[in-house]
Each structure stands twice: as C-alpha cells, then as structure tokens.
Amino acid sequence: MSAAGSQPAGGAAAPAPPGPPLPYAQRPDWADVTPVHIPEEAVVAIQYTAEHSDALGYFRAVVRSGELSPRVLALTADMIRFNQADYTAWRVRWRCVQALGPEALASELDFTHAVMLENAKNYQLWNHRRLCALQLGAACADREDAFTREAIAFDEKNYHAWAHRQAVVRVSGRWAAELAFAAELIERDVRNNTAWNQRMFCLQHMPREGADDAAWLRRELEYVAGAIAKAPRNEAPWRYLTGLFATLQPWAGQPRALSTFPDVHQICQEALQECPACAPALDVMAAYYEGLAALGVARAQQQLAAAGGAPGAGPVQGAVAGVLHAVAAANSALEEAGLADPMRAPYWFHRMRGLTPLQAQAEALLA
C-alpha cells in the first residue's frame, strides 16, 4: 500500500501514541477490510498525500460494502479533514449518523463546528449541519444561533450562515429574535445587504404589530431614513425601501404605492441635501414622481369620463398639469442621476424614455 511505512509503526497494545495516527493499513480494527485502490489517472491526476491515499482505499471499500458503523463515521471524519468538499464522504457520514441514532446526531454538532472553524464557506458543511439541525427540530434554535453568530462574526456576509438562520427560524418560529439579530448586524454595519435581506425576510413571514398598516409602514420608513442618514449612497437601504412597497401586502397589490407615501419624497430630499449627487436618492425620487404621474393619468382619465369626454373641463386640465409637472420632476431627477453616475448613463436614459408614454397619455387627454 502506498501509505505503508510512511508513519512510525506502533504496537497494537500500546496506549494511543501522541504522534500522528496509524495508517489504516496498520490498524487492527480495520484488518478485516481490504482497501480498494484505483490506478493513477492520466487526465486529471490528483496529488493525494500518503495519508489521504491510505484512508481513501478503505473508504472505497466501505462504500462498496455499504457498512455504516462508528468506525466508518470516524473514517469519514478523516476523509473530510483531507478534503472538506468530498461530498461522497459527507453523504456516507450522514447515512452513518442516521443509522447510529440520536447520540451520533448530537455529536455531529461538535464535528461540524470544528469543520466550520477551518472553513466557514464550505457548501457540504452547511448542508450537513442543516440536515442535523432540522432533524433536531425547534430545540436546535439556541445552538444554531450561537453557531451561526460565530460564523457571521468572522464574515458578516457569510451567505451560508444567513441561509442557515432562515432555515432554522422557519422551524423555530422565533421571528422577533431574528428581526432583532438583523437589526443588530445593520447597526454594526449599515452597508450589510445580507442583514437587510434578512430583515425583509422576517417582515414577510412574521405577524405585524398593530392594526394600522400605514402607521406600521411609516415606522419602518423612519428606520430606513435613519440608516440612509448614516450613509446616503449606501445601496442596501434604498433597495430595501423600494422593496417594502414591491414585496409586502397590501402595498405590493396596489398601483404605485410608493408614490402614495410623501415620507418617501422626504427621505430622498433629506439625502440629497446631505449629498447632492446621490444617485440612489435620485433614482427613488424619479420613481416617486413617475408613480405620481401614472396615478395622475389614471385620475385624469376618470375625470374625463365623468365630464362626459369634454377635454376642456377644469378638473381634467388640473390633473393633466399635475401629471406634466410630475413627469418634469422625474426627468430632472434622472438627468441629475446621469451626471452623478455617468457609468450607468444608458440606464438613466432608459428610465427617461419610460416617462415619454406618460407625458403623451396626459397630453392626449387635452386634445
């Protein structure tokens, strides 16, 4: 065997040697297994270490025999230590855990913790941990909170850790605590888009306090305004702001709900006072006016119908004037955005072109 002789040989009866572990080929408890070795590959030869190659021979053998036992569990730990992305080793490990019962499941939490400390961005690790956590059910919540906090303390945007928290909170139902966690991380770094996403995720699932939706939304907008005041160009809260209207009911089901909240206009204005060339503020400002224009066109059309189709009627003219004013305001916000952010000039131009139909519809009402 390729690994034989690479380690100092120790007697079977000797106490656990302090040095490196024995190769599998020399372990008495593996003597009944014949390792399976595959000839070297010419196309994509993998440079296995002697230790890895030794363990791999035994791993292939147990995959073939289908053995699920404590020693196979220990073997998979070695395999994963050699290569954390070895999805076959992880899968065999999970099958062992299931076969060995609740104690094995509990000790997986320590095992995955140790792996996470080495590499917190490994896909297999997080899938395995999720399988374990979900099998433990709601009782896992505290431990998973601590586990993910550790990963997130190291990398505040660790995608896997935040996704894991989502999976856990769906089971535990601790929505208020999750919202508080997202707020805590936003407080720590207002630019953490992952934390903003988590906040939206919570709001989509948790019951809303109080009966007055509009009052609730205004409080949420105050929160957003506070974050924008800290860093006006920060993309995350601006997307979150427009996302509130696009995602949450009842606003998502209403036409142009964003433009029915003057708070939005105020947030943009305050940001622009602080930072005049703030592209995201100009973007939302333009969206606000564009929405006002669209709502105005609808209103003017209703008034025209009410006036029996007479375009000269006073209310129709007033509504049309309002639309044209809103279109002009949206246009000027977009022009400024194009100057503030020339790299994305084609986008700003596209947005301006989107205003043309609104203007044409309004003018047609006067004809």
Added chain:
Amino acid sequence: MYLLGRLGDMDEAAILDWVLRCQHPNGGFGGSERNDPHMLYTLSAVQILALYDKLELVDADRVAAYVAGLQQPDGSFAGDAWGEIDTRFSYCALLCLSILGRTSLINVPKALDFISSCKNFDGGFGCTPGNESHAGQVFTCIGALALADALHLVDRDLFCWWLCERQTSGGGLNGRPEKLQDVCYSWWCLSCLSILDRLHWIDRPALTRFILDCQDEEDGGISDRPDDMADVYHTFFGIAGLSLMGYPGLQAIDPAWALPVEVVARIKRRNAASTVGAEAEVQAHAVGAAAAAES
C-alpha cells in the same frame, strides 16, 4: 479552450474516456471515478461531450432519467441523493436536459415556480426562497428561465439595474452590494444582461480593462483581481466575459447555454433532427397500426 480556438491542443480521447468512466449505472456522473453521481458533474460531463460533438457516446435516456429523478415535489432540484437544494441545480437540470433534448421528462412549470419563489425584492434571485440575491445565483436562475422560454417572469428593469449596479468604480463587477469586484462576476452578471438584452447598461470598455489587468503576464492565466494568483476558474470566466463583449479573436459564447454559439447551434440541429425522426417513427407506427386495423 474552445473559445480560444484551441480545443485540439488537448487529448480528446483520454478526456472522453475518463469522463465516461465517471458515469454510474444510474446514468449520473461523479466528480471523479470514485465519487457518487451528482448533478454538477453530470452537467459537466454532458457539456464536455457536447463540446466534442460526442453526445452519442452516452445513453441520453439514462442520463436524463437520473437528472429528472432529482426533481422534488415543489419543483426544485436536489444536487444528488444527499438532498442539498439550490437554484444552481435547477439550472443544471434544465441545461442538461436541453442539451439532451429531453426537457419533457421534468415538470417545467413547477421548476419555474420554484425559481420564481426565489425572486427577491431587488429583482434578483437567491439559492432558496428568502436567500439574498447573489450574482452567481442570478445567472443560474436567469439561465434556467431563458432555457425554458420564461423570461417574462423577470422584473427586467429592476433586475438589470441591480446587475449594472454591480459595476464598481474599478470597472470590475461584484456579486453583492459592498463586496469586492471579482473577474468571475464578469460572466455571472454579464450573461444575464446579455440574455435580457441590456449588455449596454454597463461600461464595457472599463470591464474589459479590468479583466485584462487580471491576466498574469507570465503564465497567461486570469485571476480574481489584479495581482492575485491566476487559476483555471477565473481564466474561464474572464475569457467568457470578454467573449460576451465581442472581444476580438474569441469564439462567441451563448449566455444561457454557457457553451460556444456554434456548439449550441449544433445541439439544436441534432435535437431537431431526432425530434423529426421520432415523429416520423410515431407516424409510421400509427400508419402501420391503422393498416393492421384495416386488414
């Protein structure tokens, strides 16, 4: 290598032989001979066979059955028998079955429902419902929607604005807000903009300069950022990004199929021919049956 016009520089027979040895009796392919079958490597194997125009070397029905078997009741796809769910696997499944001309084996509307459920408030997509939008993930979702002819499910302006916001002042693209620019996103973001016909929304000369700045002057490879170590992964994404922008000397790449345009055309001809063949067979069978009934 195909994009560079140098596919012939590698040992085709040895590559194909090895790929075929990674196949399991259930039709799926593992990452190497000893690994379990997995969606990711099954797609890679099929892509390699398509690049060499050697799809006939595998039993398409068997490969397709493996892929289709990973679809879940909610329409999503698992990566393998271990059960990890991710929109990446939805794309892999749709692309693999599109190449094999066998998308009819899965429930496409349900697959689209799952992808839609991963759409976020910023117009982007994540791994599973509620997960943050991520540029790598959005490629898999937009690619899957494009393959299934379902781009109407995309909030085009909102999403493309999110995509072009990924361009940083350095010219490169990042994968999420406030993250570092990285060459790999030249493919993930650019392919989406190309599929959605908004490639002109980003500053292409600035991105081209960024990618070229990441090339190692000695070994030729491309790294994630200027002055980092070059690797195969970033070299592919850099070349693919340049190809999408029409950089001279490169073969054109198809943004949804992630394969050279020429290869995609060949696959489509192949599938159209086999459909016509199958229809003719069905028809002949029907005629035969009718004749038998008459006699």
